[in-house]
Amino acid sequence: MSDQDADEAARTLPLRHSDDIQGDILAGFRKDHETVLLLRFPDDLAPVRNWLRRLIPHIATTRQVAAFNAEYSTARHTLAGTDPAALNATWVNVSLTYAGLRFLMDEEPFPDQQPEGVQAFVKGAFARAEINGDDGESAPGEWLFGRADQPVHAVLTVASDDQAKLEVRASQLRVAAARAGLTVTFEQVGATLPGERKGHEHFGFKDGVSQPGVRDFDRPDPRDPIHVHGKPGTRILPAGEFVVGHPKLTGEAPPLPEWTRNGSFQVVRRLAQDVPAWWAQAGAARRQLDKEGIELPPGTGTEWLAARAVGRWRSGASVAHNPNAEPPTKPGAPDDNLISYVDDPEGHTTPHFAHIRKTNPRDGIGGDFTNADTRRIIRRGIPYGQPFDPAAGTGHGPDADRGLVFIAYMADLAVQFEFLQQAWVNNVDFLQPETGNDPVIGKDTDVNLKLDTNPEGKKLHFAQFVRTEGTVYAFAPSLSTLRSLAG
Template sequence: MTTAAFLLLKIEHAGPARAWLQEILKGDLTTAEEIPREQRERRHACLNIAFTWHGLKALGLDEDALQSFPYEFRRGMAERAHVLGDTGPSAPEHWDFGGKRPGSPPPEDLHLLVMLYARNGDVLRNVLAHQRQRMAAQGLRELSCQHAAHLREEKDGQIFFREHFGFRDSLSQPVIRGFMRPPPSEDYDSPIAAGEFILGHENEYQEKPPSPSVSPRQDPHGRLGPAEHGNRKDLGLNGTYLALRKLEQDVEGFEAFLEQNKALAPIDSEDDAKKKEWLKAKLMGRWPNGAPLKPDQHEAPDLGSHPPSNAFGFVREDAGGLGCPVTSHVRRTNPRDSLAPNPDLSLKMNRRHRILRRAVAYGPSGEEDGKASSGRGLIFMALNANLGRQFEFIQQSWMNHEKAGRLFNERDPVASNHEGGSITLPIKPLRRCVMDLQSFVTMKGGGYFFLPGVKSLEFLAHLQPPAV
């Protein structure tokens, strides 16, 4: 699927909205059910839906069940801005949706996220028009719609996605044990327990993550299975939590910064493009073509028709960061084997803070109803079973922590807010320091969502609200 539309909806009438869910379940919803390959190849569009805490409340879920959801989800993304580093221009007061900007949809009105994917723009327009007509007739009001499309690159028969800064994207994803086949090429780590990403399954602690539940009296038809603890029914089984963020990229500012600091590159050449590519790679933590950074390497290797390798560790091959700097974006968001006190414990800890990351670009070429989209950036999505221990931990403790790797005043150089920060580039014989970093990515809106399993969605579609 190459194009997408993300619709944020408000449930104005719960009864018709539940009827709409019942219709979606009859065939429109895309599930994890295995289907023959020829049927998958004929599929032209996909649809998924997820709820905010306010949305579940608007649908009719009672207070007892609502309070069984985790604290972070109940509070919502805007109220967790201090944890996520969403300050300054990225603060909720400036968001297009889900924040506190006057005139924009506030968090309490964001109830439902509909994610539509299609093979091309024509298919997406047709599917979107059809779904809009149905939703408007069944108690759902559209608050926002963000169009997006993968920036595709094809080389020697291989298709890669890019993001607006020019890097290949989605190169490193965890393999879920028991649900996904390991990739044919060697990876740096073994498959990760399903419970890190899917509720109702054992996680890396060898226990099932906390799951929302309902009283048996709310499930008279027995659509839900028993909960792990107490006389309850499990609402979370095979579901997960989704953190969605609209991240606007300052492409012009990024290019201007590279131009201003290109002299830092240790390249004996007048080729400014190579110098800027070197600096760009050091900030991100990989070469733009996806190849991992290695010590004493001053330009990207030619990968030919081979995909970039993901079978590398930092301590094993680059303990001092001479290749991939300790505070680069890639090394911060996935430290692999580089955390103290040793590589084995680092990998174990790292496995407990992984997310399934999905991203699709939006940009000035995307248009809706004749109006050009504003800015360029990514619709970023993180799927995880524990918002606090996984998504929020990565944001707070790895990306935005200013003293990582025994350094000072250094955050993620690409994706964090900066007011004159820096990044240290270890180079022999003397390290170099890039000063006065600016913010290249600005948070423009987002929210926390519950993506239910099929049985839970059936329960919600037939929910009987308590009598008032």
Template sequence: MSRPDHSRTPVLQRAHRLLPPFLRKRPRIDPRRPQSDIQGLVLHGYKIMDAACFLLLRIEEPSKARRWLREILPEVTTSSDKSSEQRSAWKTSLNLALTWSGLKALGLPQAALDTFPTEFQEGMPARADILGDSDESAPDKWDFGGSSGPAQQGELHLLLMLYGTTPKEVSSLVAEHRRRLEEGGLRELGSQQAARMRNAEGGIVEHFGFRDGLSQPQIQGFREGKHEAPDHTDAIKPGEFLLGYENEYAETPDSPSVPATLDVKGTLSPRADRPDWKEFGRDGSFVVVRKLQQNVEDFQRFLEAHKELAVGDTDERKKQWLAAKLMGRWPSGEPLRPGEDAPPTHARSEKHWIDNSFGFNEKDPDGYGCPVASHIRRANPRDSLPPSAELSLQVSRRHRILRRGITYSDDTGKGMLFIAINANIARQFEFLQQTWLNNGKFGGRYDERDPLTTHGAGRLTLPSQPVRRCVEGIARFVTMKGGGYFFLPSLRALEFLAHLEPKQAVS
């Protein structure tokens, strides 16, 4: 029996969900194809789906919630490849992730909970100092996942991620799942609607007007699908994004585990070093979610006030040039190169192919094209860090993340729902945030921070001849409005949770 196909029509999907659980087809995990055990968000990213809704849930009755999980398990989208025919009819997707409190509420015993990393156990609000979440971005001001409100960290247990090719499809999917929540022992704490923005050529853009989602790492041994802009580096070890695999340190770190006595259905694989424990983390990952409100009007006012520092023959071109220097790319997505003061107009842009196979060390070491402290150069320094290009590439590879963000616009404002997938939150996402984005000392610069995303960035140096320019008075253009750290279980791990019997738990 094969796993249900998400290309079936909404009518057939609803009919399938009305069947009793024992008549439903169960997900079949093929050990030869690990993609069938990995949730789809990891490898697909759902770029063909322009609408989404994220339901923030609390587990009220664990036994009902486990039954609910058994019922929706066949509907969870995996990373398995689809044929071109299936892909053309692929309309909706569903994934789910849990906080540490959510795993506890579902019945995972303390012995198993203790095997999760410290940063995940503590949660995002407790890491505010590391992440630079202060003042307007402090956790007590968040819409969800913070230290106050109905959807605060301790209350938030589960994130149900619903995607569709159109808002209508997502609305229908959300309505259907909301009808099942109370019966499933779950309470909705809030929700977040989202929708992709596209430019005239069909490229994905964000509210500041830049192409988004261009530089994504390839995962060694897995095919994510056709990239419109291949990364300049070789494929990265899967252990950087999936638990249970070798990482860029040539190590397979310990991942979350559970006592073997709890695995009553024999769903999980034994640990090689401890046969009395089972691998709960394998094929899973950690998801970082951050609701980042973009202050577009302030950004435009800043460009207007500082346009005289810029290069260009019109005010609009000057503002475009200055915005590109802050971001580190032209709005089209093309890289900034020394000596180019206007975006390229050659054929590759017209064919929607963006050059992403570039480095900085050889042709732009001092930032005459892409400023050293600009946003994208901080987020992915590539080969530009001292002492050598080779070592810099190695370091950069060890701090990559998969970005699965999507834009939103609601009553509170507009911005980006930043979603990152990584196997080690502290070494990947938190390192990027603290050491590269927020750090005032980066790339030989002092007292300069990410000019787009951090509080108190202050200024940005723009190297030029004969005299460098310095952009002063950079304020906060992005405000943190909510988020959390979630575990994205494999299909095996979800199956295990769905049949967990807490009475057998070992504390």
């Protein structure tokens, strides 16, 4: 890139060049290997501030991560889709819980009247479990981390292209924390799945297909400026939906202290997945349709029913565009994301209960995208555990730990993440009465499958086979705020 091109990019996409916003919020780490460390502070403030002061030079900025990702994408395109082994980096991000912020500030972080999103942050995820549908086996008393009796003050996210380099950096961070008196209360290791499973979650579906674009960070398509260049259907939203202190889609955000500017609220969850059980019930539901004489497209099997539950086929191809069969994969083709639900109001093609429609109803509410756009979150999840494959030996069986390390960023915990969980994912009357909960990540439910051949619908039962095993609400401050906290 010439100096002139660089100057033009900095002028038109200023957030891409931010050295104040931490990496992974707007510019995702997008690494094959990741470790999340949950830390508890000691009682003495001085060593914690010294620890933070020494950590800050190692924290990735948006500028650094965005520049690397651009170089990596260019190299990968040159290599016809092969990962460039010579290009690798290791990134670090830090976030603080309410308890961590209050400890470092030595005073109340939010002294004025608190909007609902801040109240959620202050109370913590364990106190908001009912809102998020975390009960039964997902109740906070069963969690591995984030319980009321298990304080977390800081979250370190370490990500790398190289597993050995990740382990070295994680070890260095553990040692530095221990020297300052910090305790690692929980450590979660994640990695992309191997081979053809890369980019997919454990149920087998391509993950992260639908992410929002961000104004002043993502380059708009000159012919379709509401979407990201080269990514049809990826809508560009104001940065204030994800980063505090920036313009929002619908007016001004609730006033927050100046120190929150250029920071982002973060949700960290461990979601365990029972892969064989989920697929077994999808198969049972498909056989039930046959038994009851429901007319289905010829040649459809369990994959067809599972695709209805998700809203996509395993490859990421949408049911909206490919209702009866998964299309051949086209290397280099953009993600199938230019989707509208206006012509499918009854959910005969993409069911109202489908995971992608529940979490992003697009223009399916009121005929426009406003409702959906104000609820978007930026997701940075990565799988943990080995793929389900009993023939592969130890660690691959049905009882092995596996699931998703769910990490998300947003400007308001209540308006975005909690609303999604309560009003859409676990709302049986979403869009229409008796729609059912999300059959992928939602609570135990009956869903109502409607088809052109069966417009009244057919009830199918989906038990809950994604279990919450821990949740933490945190805030990823700007670099300038971190320096202030360390000072």
